[in-house]
Amino acid sequence: MTRDLYLAIDVGTGGLRAALVGRDGRILALSHREHEQIVPQFGWSEQRPADWWAGTRAVVRAVLDEVDAAASRVAAICTCGQMHGTVLIDDAxxxxxxTVPLWNDKRTAPQVAGFAARTDPAEVLRLTANLPATAWPAFKLAWLAENDPQALARASSVLMPKDWINFCLTGRCAQDVTEASLSFLMDCRTRKWSDEMCALTGVDRALLPDLHAPQDILGPLLPQVAAELGLSADIPVLVGAGDYPLALTGSGVIAPGMGSDVTGTSTIITLMHDAPVIDPEISNVLSASGAWGAMTLLDAGGDAVRWARRAFHGNARSYAEIAADAEAANPGADKLFFLPYLSGERHHPGSRAQFFGLTAGHGLPELHRAVLEGVALAMRLRLDGLQGDAGRPERIVAASGGAKNALWLRIKASMFGVPYLVPEELECGVVGAAMLMATATGDAPDLAHAARRMVRYAHEIAPDPGWADTYNRMAPVFHRLYHTANDIYPELDNLP
Structure with a gap:
């Protein structure tokens, strides 16, 4: 039997997914199983690694049952997963x-503040290409050292969520460079663990397993695991990568000159470069292809549209109806601006949202269009920093819920002067895992060849020249509004 299927596993925050993917990148079967997110107190977020492993076994068996002779056709296994969750295991x-603190767990804020107070930010940025943040595993380990020292003392290795699943599959410990690039423990220049960062954060270097490229083969399945899943024990298991960098790969964003827009509740914009962009308001992630992704997060992406639906319509109108309203308004919403900072910003938590330029002539169409354009203007403000010295990207690939709003994509394409592409398959992390497996098994010589065969785009949205002219004139005004408002927010905070 020809081994022509790739088995991808995705350890998500909301649940486990497994998929069988063909050599052409098409998903033939997909299974999902939810797991619990534990919130012991405000700002904390945990999960049980045992739940991840139970979910993995369940979804793998489910997809193998969906495709004829699937078990004998699996060529390789690759896992991606939520990043930063800090799993501790002992020698056995x-x-x-x-339980494990997750990426969105904020309990490490005191450790982050303490570190920032005693270190030189420029030197840290030079070493890691990132500044301290509550998500990074270095600070989760610092919190554990202070609050659960016995668990840390018994540990011999620290693993990320997908690494834990790999350990359960193979019995071998490893991390990959995409995860390590956002650990706050890797030297961005050497792409190796940094003894200097370990010393600065207090992390025991002996806890950190060997670093690998995502497409490296970690090992075969453990015999008992293979028997339980009904798979051959000689199937290679890859090291894999974090879910976000692998989603970049699976959307075809693999080389400098390319960009990604993932708009769900928030908006994450990533531009690919040969080297990290060193800037205090930018995070840098190493992609599976080896290129660096300069990324920035806008807290209010899709959440701004959700707020407008709730505030103006009590959730009674559909998103499609709201988009139709916005489409009825002129580009620029008749000089109406919306600053979309409904929940602050990562680097400016006191920021607020506001409409500016409102007149009696404005109605709901203009308000809704201003919300869409306001998010895009806020993204443009950050895009200039993400560019580094490389100029605008050749194209931006859209993913997540925002990729379904055609008007918004046209606004963004015109706002940035860059064509927007929408992948045919929106499960980009799964496709990215399949691309890694294609290269690891020799089915594709490299990721560029794998992308040409396995990534397809449903459609392209070109910039509208007329809209682009309007937005080019609006952008400097938005920029002044943003900075002027930031000067006023402290006074607003002090009002009774």
């Missing part, structure tokens, strides 16, 4: 803590 491979 047993968990030293039943």
């Amino acid at each position: 491979g047993a968990l030293t803590r039943d």
